[in-house]
Amino acid sequence: MDWLYVLMPIAGVKIFWPGLIILGVGVGIIGGFFGMGGAWMVTPGLNILGFPMAFAIGTDIAHMAGKSLISTMRHGKFGNVDYKLGFIMLVGTVVGFEVGAQMVMWLERLGVVDFYVRLLYIVLLAFITWMVFTDVAKRKRKEREAAAAGKEIDKLATGIEWSKTLHKIKIPPMVHFKQAMIYCSAWLPILVSFLTGWLAGILGIGGGLIRMPSLIYFVGCPTHVAVGTDLFEVMISGLYGTATYTYKGRTELMAAMIMLVGAAVGAQIGTVATKYIKGYGIRIAFGLAVLGCMLSIILKLIPRWVPILKDVMDIGATVLILGLVGCMSLYIFVQMIAGARREVAQKKAKAHVAVG
Amino acid sequence: MRKLWARLMGLGVLAFLLLPELAQAAGPKAAPLAIVADTRKFTGWEAWWTNLYNESHFYFTLVTVVTIPIVGLIFGVLADIIMSRIGIDLKSRELAEH
Numbered sequence: 001m002d003w004l005y006v007l008m009p010i011a012g013v014k015i016f017w018p019g020l021i022i023l024g025v026g027v028g029i030i031g032g033f034f035g036m037g038g039a040w041m042v043t044p045g046l047n048i049l050g051f052p053m054a055f056a057i058g059t060d061i062a063h064m065a066g067k068s069l070i071s072t073m074r075h076g077k078f079g080n081v082d083y084k085l086g087f088i089m090l091v092g093t094v095v096g097f098e099v100g101a102q103m104v105m106w107l108e109r110l111g112v113v114d115f116y117v118r119l120l121y122i123v124l125l126a127f128i129t130w131m132v133f134t135d136v137a138k139r140k141r142k143e144r145e146a147a148a149a150g151k152e153i154d155k156l157a158t159g160i161e162w163s164k165t166l167h168k169i170k171i172p173p174m175v176h177f178k179q180a181m182i183y184c185s186a187w188l189p190i191l192v193s194f195l196t197g198w199l200a201g202i203l204g205i206g207g208g209l210i211r212m213p214s215l216i217y218f219v220g221c222p223t224h225v226a227v228g229t230d231l232f233e234v235m236i237s238g239l240y241g242t243a244t245y246t247y248k249g250r251t252e253l254m255a256a257m258i259m260l261v262g263a264a265v266g267a268q269i270g271t272v273a274t275k276y277i278k279g280y281g282i283r284i285a286f287g288l289a290v291l292g293c294m295l296s297i298i299l300k301l302i303p304r305w306v307p308i309l310k311d312v313m314d315i316g317a318t319v320l321i322l323g324l325v326g327c328m329s330l331y332i333f334v335q336m337i338a339g340a341r342r343e344v345a346q347k348k349a350k351a352h353v354a355v356g
Numbered sequence: 357m358r359k360l361w362a363r364l365m366g367l368g369v370l371a372f373l374l375l376p377e378l379a380q381a382a383g384p385k386a387a388p389l390a391i392v393a394d395t396r397k398f399t400g401w402e403a404w405w406t407n408l409y410n411e412s413h414f415y416f417t418l419v420t421v422v423t424i425p426i427v428g429l430i431f432g433v434l435a436d437i438i439m440s441r442i443g444i445d446l447k448s449r450e451l452a453e454h
Contacts, residue, residue: 073429239425259425343444
């Protein structure tokens with residue numbers, strides 16, 4: 001069974017290559033569906049396959065850049081990417097990231113960085129989960145009220161409408177984002193991206209997990225456009241991250257390429273699945289993914305108070321994350337297949353009618 | 357207005373290029389070790405690749421950064437061709453929240 005292992009030229013370790021492809025497919029599906037890089041899922045996976053931590057992060061970022069490019073291409077064709085909004089947000093993200101990174105260095109000097117960063121991460125994830133499920137509950141209530149009044153609510157109506165309030169702040173220059181169907185002050189996306197970039201810099205994550213819901217709830221993007229535009233940002237920051245990590249000698253290109261084989265297929269599945277799942281389906285699944293991510297971090301924090309449980313909690317966190325990736329990917333895959341079948345059947349039925 | 361946008365875009369690109377520590381902030385700080393690849397185990401392109409890594413991280417980075425999007429593009433187009441054979445419409449979607 002030696003052929004199932006490949007020796008990595010730079011890291012010098014033998015890796016089970018089918019594992020890399022499976023991991024690529026899983027995060028490709030999830031990334032394309034939710035619009036995020038998914039470093040929080042890939043890094044523990046690579047670690048389990050035997051990658052030294054130093055190479056796991058760089059390799060993850062390198063594959064993420066390629067995978068996001070594939071997803072962005074597909075989302076772009078669907079009309080889900082607002083490039084103008086993406087470029088504007090890039091400015092705020094870059095500056096915010098740097099400010100966040102400087103704050104981490106300051107906290108490092110105080111020697112409290114690890115604990116506070118994880119605590120902040122949990123608070124933030126809890127907030128995102130609350131926001132998503134409150135939004136879902138509010139939207140359902142609106143739907144019930146409309147049904148009681150004999151009306152039907154607009155198909156783009158949402159539960160939480162903070163973005164509508166923010167759009168009323170008319171500080172020039174005012175900008176129209178065509179794809180996102182938003183007219184607002186340019187300062188709104190800049191401020192939102194600065195804050196999300198700042199948080200991502202502090203937390204040491206790519207930021208898709210925070211940026212995607214922010215695009216929905218604060219900027220006011222429809223869910224599909226938020227997913228596509230966020231992927232566009234992940235693609236650019238991923239390429240930049242690849243450059244800096246590779247320059248430090250921490251990227252294993254061969255592993256990234258093998259993962260890309262799986263991710264290319266996964267990204268297409270995840271992206272096409274967004275065609276068959278309505279915005280709120282994506283939001284609910286996203287809320288569940290965030291919840292799983294939060295639980296895994298809590299598991300990693302427990303050994304701080306009960307050190308004897310460290311091994312058990314580490315394994316538990318990894319199993320939870322990989323289990324989550326597996327279940328979510330399967331759900332998205334099944335939805336995509338079911339949607340594609342429906343569409344093909346409808347096309348065939350139309351063709352029959354036309355012939356008849 | 358267009359000029360303003362061009363300037364804003366320019367500033368964005370400039371900021372992006374001038375902040376080399378950005379991506380490193382995204383992950384745990386790497387230890388300042390020099391990692392050397394063992395070239396003796398490889399032949400052909402792998403030997404060339406490991407040698408490139410040992411000799412110049414700059415050129416190694418250039419090749420990596422160029423390779424990733426090209427391979428992504430190739431795989432994306434290939435996957436596109438396969439997906440389009442299924443017979444589904446890959447160019448439009450209905451924008452609906454529920």
